[in-house]
Amino acid sequence: MSTETVASSLSSDQLLAAYRKMRTIREFEERLHVEIQTGEIPGFTHLYSGQEAIAVGVCAHLGVTDYIVSTHRGHGHCIAKGCDVPAMMHEIYGRAAGLCKGKGGSMHIADFSKGMLGANAIVGGGPPIAVGAAIACRNRGDGTVAVAFAGDGSCNQGTVFEAMNLAVVLKVPTIFIYENNGYSEHTGVDYAVGSKDIAGRAAAFGMPVEKVDGTDFHAVYAAMGRALAHARAGHGPFAIEAVATRFYGHFEGDPQLYRAKDEVKRQRESMDCLSIFRRTAAAHGLSDAALDAIDAEVLDLIERSVTEARQAPPPAESELTTDVYVAY
Amino acid sequence: MTQKTMRDAINDALHLEMARNPNIIVLGEDVSGGAGGTSGQREASGGIFGVTKGLLPKFGEHRVIDTPISESAIIGAAAGAALAGLRPVAELMFADFVGVSLDQLFNQMAKFRYMFGGRTTCPAVVRLAMGAGMNMGAQHSQTIYPLLTSVPGLKVVIPSNAYDAKGLMLTALRGDDPVMFFEHKALYPRKGEVPDGDYTIPFGEAALVREGEHVTVVAIARMVVFAEKAIDAVHKDGITCDLIDPRTTSPLDLDTILESVENTGRLVIVDESPPRCSVAADIAAQVASQGFRFLKAPIGLVTAPHTPVPFARELERAYVPSPQRIEAAIRKVMQE
Ligand SMILES: Cc1ncc(C[n+]2csc(CCOP(=O)(O)OP(=O)(O)O)c2C)c(N)n1
Ligand SMILES: [Mg+2]
Numbered sequence: 001m002s003t004e005t006v007a008s009s010l011s012s013d014q015l016l017a018a019y020r021k022m023r024t025i026r027e028f029e030e031r032l033h034v035e036i037q038t039g040e041i042p043g044f045t046h047l048y049s050g051q052e053a054i055a056v057g058v059c060a061h062l063g064v065t066d067y068i069v070s071t072h073r074g075h076g077h078c079i080a081k082g083c084d085v086p087a088m089m090h091e092i093y094g095r096a097a098g099l100c101k102g103k104g105g106s107m108h109i110a111d112f113s114k115g116m117l118g119a120n121a122i123v124g125g126g127p128p129i130a131v132g133a134a135i136a137c138r139n140r141g142d143g144t145v146a147v148a149f150a151g152d153g154s155c156n157q158g159t160v161f162e163a164m165n166l167a168v169v170l171k172v173p174t175i176f177i178y179e180n181n182g183y184s185e186h187t188g189v190d191y192a193v194g195s196k197d198i199a200g201r202a203a204a205f206g207m208p209v210e211k212v213d214g215t216d217f218h219a220v221y222a223a224m225g226r227a228l229a230h231a232r233a234g235h236g237p238f239a240i241e242a243v244a245t246r247f248y249g250h251f252e253g254d255p256q257l258y259r260a261k262d263e264v265k266r267q268r269e270s271m272d273c274l275s276i277f278r279r280t281a282a283a284h285g286l287s288d289a290a291l292d293a294i295d296a297e298v299l300d301l302i303e304r305s306v307t308e309a310r311q312a313p314p315p316a317e318s319e320l321t322t323d324v325y326v327a328y
Numbered sequence: 329m330t331q332k333t334m335r336d337a338i339n340d341a342l343h344l345e346m347a348r349n350p351n352i353i354v355l356g357e358d359v360s361g362g363a364g365g366t367s368g369q370r371e372a373s374g375g376i377f378g379v380t381k382g383l384l385p386k387f388g389e390h391r392v393i394d395t396p397i398s399e400s401a402i403i404g405a406a407a408g409a410a411l412a413g414l415r416p417v418a419e420l421m422f423a424d425f426v427g428v429s430l431d432q433l434f435n436q437m438a439k440f441r442y443m444f445g446g447r448t449t450c451p452a453v454v455r456l457a458m459g460a461g462m463n464m465g466a467q468h469s470q471t472i473y474p475l476l477t478s479v480p481g482l483k484v485v486i487p488s489n490a491y492d493a494k495g496l497m498l499t500a501l502r503g504d505d506p507v508m509f510f511e512h513k514a515l516y517p518r519k520g521e522v523p524d525g526d527y528t529i530p531f532g533e534a535a536l537v538r539e540g541e542h543v544t545v546v547a548i549a550r551m552v553v554f555a556e557k558a559i560d561a562v563h564k565d566g567i568t569c570d571l572i573d574p575r576t577t578s579p580l581d582l583d584t585i586l587e588s589v590e591n592t593g594r595l596v597i598v599d600e601s602p603p604r605c606s607v608a609a610d611i612a613a614q615v616a617s618q619g620f621r622f623l624k625a626p627i628g629l630v631t632a633p634h635t636p637v638p639f640a641r642e643l644e645r646a647y648v649p650s651p652q653r654i655e656a657a658i659r660k661v662m663q664e
Contacts, residue, residue, distance in 0.1 A: 094642075320647060
C-alpha cells in the first residue's frame with residue numbers, strides 16, 4: 001500500500017485533527033522551553049519538538065482502549081493519545097489538578113482512562129510493560145494493541161531485547177516504535193548502536209519491520225496502518241523505526257556541544273514535520289485558512305493551560321502519604 | 329588546601345589515581361560524551377554531573393569508555409574487567425538505575441571473592457548519584473544505599489563533603505573489593521577545603537563532625553549538613569550534640585557511635601531513605617542490642633516516609649527530613 005492511498009483514506013476532518021495534535025505538541029513544547037527559563041517549573045524536562053509526526057502518526061490509529069507506554073520524552077505521546085492538555089500542564093508544574101496530582105511530573109505523566117500507561121524515566125523500562133499490556137489485549141480478544149515508544153538509545157537496553165523476543169514468542173499484539181532522533185543524551189546513534197541498524201536488529205527477533213521518515217506524518221501513519229493490520233490479525237508484534245530529530249537539547253539546559261553548530265537550524269528548515277505537512281496540505285484538500293485557525297486555537301489552549309497551571313494550588317501536604325498501601 | 333566542590337574533589341581523585349595506576353578505567357554513559365556526535369567535539373559532557381571531566385583528553389579512549397545505555401552490561405563489564413586485572417570505575421549516573429543492573433551487582437560482583445573461595449578479588453568502583461531535593465521525581469531521586477548496604481561483599485561509601493569524598497574515593501580505588509560510591513546530587517556544588525595532593529580516608533571510620541554532651545546525632549550524606557543546622561539551633565538552648573557521620577555504611581563504625589551514646593545516653597539518627605530496613609533502622613537495632621544500657625530515652629529516627637519520592641516541590645520538601653524535623657527530634661529525646 002503506498003503512502004498516498006493510506007493518506008487519502010483519512011478524511012479531511014481526520015487530517016485536521018492530526019494536524020491539531022501535532023501543532024498542540026509543538027506549541028506545548030515551545031512554550032515550555034520559554035517557561036522553564038523562569039524557574040517556575042520544577043525538575044528537568046525533555047522536549048519532543050521535531051518528533052510530533054511520529055506520536056501523532058501512530059496514535060491517530062488508536063482508540064482509548066489501545067495502550068501506549070512512553071518515555072522520559074513523553075509529552076508528545078501523551079497529547080497524541082488524548083491526554084487533557086491543561087491537566088498535563090498542571091502535572092508539569094507540580095499542581096494538585098495535574099493528571100497524577102503533581103506526584104509524577106514531566107517524566108511520569110499517565111492517563112489510564114486514555115490507555116496511556118505512563119511516561120517512564122527509566123530508559124528501556126517501557127517495552128516490557130507494553131508486552132504485558134499486549135497479553136491483556138490478546139486475552140480479551142477485542143483487537144486492541146499495545147504500543148511501546150522507545151528511543152534510539154533505549155533500544156540498547158537488555159530489557160528492550162527481552163521484550164521483543166517475548167512478544168515474538170507469545171505472538172502478542174505489541175508494536176515497537178523506535179524513534180531515532182540521532183542521539184541518546186550526548187552520544188550519537190551511530191556510536192551507540194553497533195550495527196547502525198535499529199530496524200534490522202528488530203527484524204532479527206522475528207517480526208516485520210519498517211523504517212520510515214519520521215518527519216512525514218503520512219509515512220508514519222501508513223506504516224502504522226500496516227503494523228496494526230498485522231497485529232490485529234493475530235500475527236504478533238511489529239516494529240517501526242521512525243527517523244526524525246529533536247529541535248532542542250537532551251533536556252532543557254543542555255549546551256549540546258556534541259552537535260554541529262548549525263545543525264538544529266538546518267534541521268528546523270528541512271525536517272520540520274509541521275512545515276512538511278502543510279506543504280502537501282492543499283493536495284489533501286486542506287485550506288490554509290483551516291490550518292491557520294487551528295494554529296490560533298492551539299495557541300489559546302496553551303496560553304490558558306500555562307496561565308491556569310501557574311496560578312493553581314499545589315497538592316496538599318497530606319498527599320505525601322496517600323496512594324501507597326501503607327505509609328509509616 | 330584549595331576550596332573545591334565535591335564534584336571537583338571526586339574528579340581530582342580520579343585524575344590522581346588514573347595517573348598513578350594504568351589499570352584504572354572509567355566506563356559509563358556519557359562519561360565523556362560526544363561519541364558519534366556531529367560537532368566533532370569529544371568530551372562533550374564529561375559526565376552528566378561533570379565528575380569525569382578531563383579524563384578522556386588525558387587518558388584516552390581505552391581508559392575512558394562511553395557506553396550505550398546498557399546498565400547490566402556496564403556493571404557486568406566492570407565485574408569482568410576487575411576479574412581480569414583492571415580496576416574499573418563504572419558510573420551508573422542516577423543511583424535509581426541500579427535496578428537495571430542489579431544481578432551483575434549482587435549476584436556477580438559482590439559474591440566473586442567469597443564464592444570462589446578467596447581465589448580472586450573484584451576491585452571495581454560503582455559511582456551512583458543519589459538523593460532527593462531537585463524535583464526529579466520518583467525514578468531519579470532515591471537513596472538506594474540501604475539496599476546495597478544489605479548485600480554481603482559490597483562496600484558502601486557515602487561522603488557528606490568534598491574533603492571526605494576525595495579521600496574515600498582514593499581508598500576505594502586502591503582497595504580490592506567492590507565499592508558502591510554514593511554521591512548526593514545536592515552536595516556536588518558544595519565547597520570545602522580539599523588538599524591538592526594524595527590522602528586517603530579509611531573505610532569503617534566514622535567522622536566526629538561536632539562534639540557535645542547531651543545527644544548523639546548520626547547523619548548520612550546531605551543529612552549531615554541539615555543536622556548541623558539543627559544542632560546550631562538547639563545549641564542556643566544549651567543543648568550540645570555529638571554529630572557522627574559514618575561515611576561508610578558497610579563497613580559501619582559502630583564503635584564510635586556506641587562510645588558517643590555511652591557518653592550522651594541519647595541518640596537521634598537521620599537518614600534520607602524510607603524508614604523500613606534502612607541504615608537508620610539498622611544502626612538503631614545495633615545500638616539497642618549492644619548499647620541498651622546507655623540509653624536514657626528511646627532512639628529518635630528522622631527519615632523519609634515509606635513512599636516513593638514525590639515530584640511537586642511542596643511534597644518533596646515534606647518528604648526530605650528537614651533541619652526543623654531533626655531539631656524537633658533532638659528536643660524530644662531531651663525531654664525523656
Ligand atoms: C536506565 C536509565 N539509564 C540512563 C538514563 C539516563 N538517560 C535519560 S534519557 C537518556 C537517553 C535516551 O536516549 P533515547 O532512548 O535515544 O531517547 P531520547 O532522549 O533521544 O528521546 C539517558 C541515557 C535513564 N533515565 N535510565
Ligand atoms: Mg534518541
